[in-house]
Amino acid sequence: MQEHPDGQGLWARTAPPAPQTSALAGALKADVAVVGGGFTGLSAALHLAEAGARTVVLEGCEIGHGGSGRNVGLVNAGMWVLPDELPKTLGTVHGERLLTLLGEAPRLVFALVEKHAIACEPERSGTLHCAVGASGLRQIEERARQWQARNAPVRLLDAGEAAAKIGSAAFGGALLDERAGTLQPLAYARGLAQAAMAAGAQIFTRSPVRAIERDAGLWRVETPGGHVTVDWVVSATNAYTTGLWPELRWELVHLPYFQFATEPLPDALRKAILPGRQGAWDTNKVLTSFRLDGEGRLVFGSVGALRCTGPAVHAAWARRAIRRIFPALGAVRFTHSWYGMIGMTDDSLPKFHRLAPNVIGFSGYNGRGIAPGTVFGKVLADHILGATPADDLPLPVSDPHPQRLRALREAGIEWGAQAVHLLRMLR
Structure with missing residues (x-):
């Protein structure tokens, strides 16, 4: 392996460089502060800036540091749960509204890629x-x-x-x-950031938000190096929420997901394996995903974290699984490995929160980050701009509720995934 598995692996190796940014220093005034530089935050910033809103993005690490730079890169429509479950859970109005929005979400992703000439290996073949x-x-x-x-x-x-x-x-x-397809997720995030900055948004990295305080009807958003005074705050931290809004972390069970990447496959095998360039995953509860990147590497992943005994267990399982699914590949060598966290809600559906007056955000993408994150960012921008009233939002306002036995369940998922992969190797 060429890098620490807690990094962004192959995506960091093949993505174009991120736009040049720096940490916030001093005081600024703006209309909106977006907390989080992933798909949701960057999409919101782009759409706000294009409409003329003074927008500042505050990212604690680097652009796409969290799930946006670590996921499989599948641009899927809908959610993991079956379509009929959305109206049953959310009611007919919000359920059908959300289904329509998410069903069309990949179209927005690929439209933004084309409009802003984002170099992110887009494949729109399903x-x-x-x-x-x-x-x-x-x-x-x-x-x-x-x-x-x-x-x-x-x-x-x-x-x-x-x-x-x-x-x-x-x-x-x-x-x-x-409706669906694939792309290079970190490259897409960096491209959204470049487009947002070109539209006038300011993006500050290495600027974790320490506090937000109400001051004379405005919000003062503080980082270690400065602060921004704004009318609106967008929460866009999802599974990588830390101390600012602990209630958002408590409502999510972290599901770790890892990926391995092989060397580029020979031409003959590239033409035989996923010849239409679709991304794929299976129906197992502890699922397996696989796709090709732009240079013909097989990217193969499943549930689990690459720490403690995880790297050895999951890598051994992945080699056997690849040999079973694609016997022509024989013994493969992995050149990159990485993993990230997926935020799972209690009903496997995203949530819309109003955390305080003019402080809003979506959370809990349940493994569907690219298309929902992009379209939810636009929804947040449209709501702030007054184009989408509260009654027309795709989700009702909900309060974050802690999930019971969250830490125990997270440990069970991580170690249970290792047990499943060990058992599968014995079959």
């Missing part, structure tokens, strides 16, 4: 949800039925069609979602 066994086939059949009832362009593939798309006979079928 994604594949791959069925493991009879139960997995039933899962994708039901998902297809529910999306097709809403006229979404999704298509069930039988075992033969799936094998041709995947380059493997390991699955009993697959669901092709033609």
Whole structure:
């Protein structure tokens, strides 16, 4: 391995450089302070700045440091839960509104990539949800039925069609979602930042927010090197929330997700494995994802953290899993490894919070960060600008509620994933 697995691995190696930024020093006045430099915060900043709002982004580390720079890079439509669950959980109005918004979210992502010429290896050929066994086939059949009832362009593939798309006979079928695609996530985040700055937003990195205080009807947002006085504050920290809004951290169970990347595959294997360049994942509860990057590396991941005994266990499992799914690859060598945290809510759906007057944000993307993060950033901008009234938002306002036994559940996920991968190696 070439880097510490807690970094951003292959994405840091292949992304264009981030725009030049510095830490906040001194006092500023603006209309909006965005806390967090990931997909949501950068999308909000871009759309605010384009509308003429004076916007400042405050990022505690670097652009895309959190989940935005560590994820698989699948630009998916909807959420992990089945479409029919959204109206059942949120009510018909918000449920259907959110389904429509998230169903169209990949279109916004790729439109921004094209508009701002973001070099992020975009592939708009869809994604594949791959069925493991009879139960997995039933899962994708039901998902297809529910999306097709809403006229979404999704298509069930039988075992033969799936094998041709995947380059493997390991699955009993697959669901092709033609709305979706892939990209290089850290490159996309850096491109959003560059576009936001070109539109007039100011971005400060290494500027963790220590406190926000109400002062004469405005918010004073403080960092170690200075402060910003604003009308509005956007919370865009999600699974990487630290001390500023502890209630946001308490409502999320952290699910670690790791990835390994191989050397670039030979041309013949690139043409045989995922020849249509779709990203893929399977129906296992402890799922497996796989895709090719722009240089033909196989990026292979699953649930788990690369720390303690995790690196050895997960790497050994990944090699065996790749050999089983793609036997033509033989023994592979991993050149990069990394992992990040996914924020899981109690109902696997995102939340919209009004944390104080004019302090708003979305949280809990449950493994679907790119498209929801981008579109939610635009929703926040539109709401602040007055274009989207509160009654028209895609989610109702909710208060953060701590999840019971959160720390115990997080430990169970991390160590349970290692146990699952050990058991799978013994089969």
